[in-house]
Amino acid sequence: MPRSKRVTIADIARLAGVSPGAVSFALNGRPGVSEETRQRILAIADQHEWRPSSTARALVGSRAGVVGFAVNRPARTLGTEAFFTDLIAGVQSSLAQHRIGLQLVVVPDIGEEVDTYRRWRRSNQVDGVLMLDPRVDDPRPALLRSLALPGIVLGGSPSGPDDSATIWLDDAQAAHTVFDYLVGLGHRHIVYLSGPAEFEHVRLRSEVLAGLAERGVTGETIITDYSPTEVATTMRTLLSRQDRPTAIVFDNDVMAIAGLRVSQEMGVAVPTQLSLASFDDSVVTGLMHPSITCLTRDTFGFGEKAAEYLLDVIASEERLPDRTGPRPHLTVRESTAPPPA
Incomplete structure (x- = not known):
């Protein structure tokens, strides 16, 4: 044809x-x-x-009145990670004020995510999209340009000239906040239990940890799939080593809680023998015994700001500059202390 x-x-x-x-x-x-x-x-x-014809678009109105959010995570994790519930609640709260709907779908992989964007654009179902977890060599910004579909990235670093507009939290600075605190306590063997390696925030945090070698720190990143099962298996291996680390940092609160449970199971006292910290906070981490030191973010506010930014991007005929989200801070609790002598 x-x-x-x-x-x-x-x-x-x-x-x-x-x-x-x-x-x-x-x-x-x-x-x-x-x-x-x-x-x-x-x-x-x-x-x-x-693509829908301009006549067809006119019949249904120039705007769909809906924003799309394709979340590439196992569906069961959305109910256990406070980050997602707070983020989605913030997005929805902001959109509701403008009488804009949210079409949320859970996808199993990046291929299904980009197919979802194509379907949404083809049938004019959404006016723009929110993209989570920027990746190394991310295919999504180029796809959105080709589809002429407005979108913003919720990311950990500013966007490049050809990338989608970004509302970002400085993940490198956030990593320094956590790792530098542990180094200040005296820790020299730190492990970072991360999510999948293709995520940009994993790369940024790993680079910060590796850079601490100049200060005499042995840093090690171990990749997981975020699941408590894999975290537990990894923790048992780490704590069985003769040269086990003195501090472990987790990508999110659920992972940190799983790590704490294994430490208790194996009789490794937290924090006198092992310090634990997390890059995500939640009500539960403060209720654990010992409570867990976390990087605390206003995730609800981040969701609100992201939604407002996307609506501005949709309405603008020019590329808007990146924006920054609420700055996180370290909440020190009972799970961190100087390493054993």
Whole structure:
């Protein structure tokens, strides 16, 4: 089919061997077609770069009145990590004031996430998107440019000239806040239990820890999948070493709680024998015994600011400068102390 000719719903119907009505149902996410047929239609639409016509857009209004948020996390973690519940609540609180809806979907991987953006754009379901967890060699900003879909990144460093606008928290400075405190207590063997290596914040935090070698610190990053099960397995290995670390820092509060439980299970006293800290805080970390030292963020406020920023990006015809979110601070509790002599 010639690329110069706009692909229509009738063209897709002919290629898929279905009626135009079935194509409309599939493209707009409505019931009325089987899942197999829906996927076949969507694949053909992607292949031929189908977009809604300007006339069709005018019929439904220039704006969808909805913001999209595709969260690439196992669905079960959303209910256990306070970060997500606070962030989503903040986003929703801000959008509600403007009578804007939030379409939240949980996706299993980056491939499904970018496919979701294509579907949203193709059917004009959202006016813009929030993107979480920027990655090394992230494919999403280039995709959004090609789709002409407004979006912002919730990230740990400023955006580059070709990246999507970013509302950012200085992850390198945040890492220094946590690691430098432990070094100040006297720790010289620190382990960072992180999430997947492709996330930008993992790289930034790992680089800060590695840089402490100039101060005589042995820093080690161990990659996990965020799950308490893998954290527990890793902790048992670490605490069984003859040269076990004197301090361990976790990417989030759930991981830190799992680490504390294993320390208690193995009879390693916190904080007299081992200090623990987390890059995320929650009510639960303050209720544990011992309570856990954390980097405390106003995540609800961050969500509010992110939503407001995205609405400004959607309304603007020019690229807006990056913005910064609420600055985190260290909340020192009972889980950190000088290392054993």
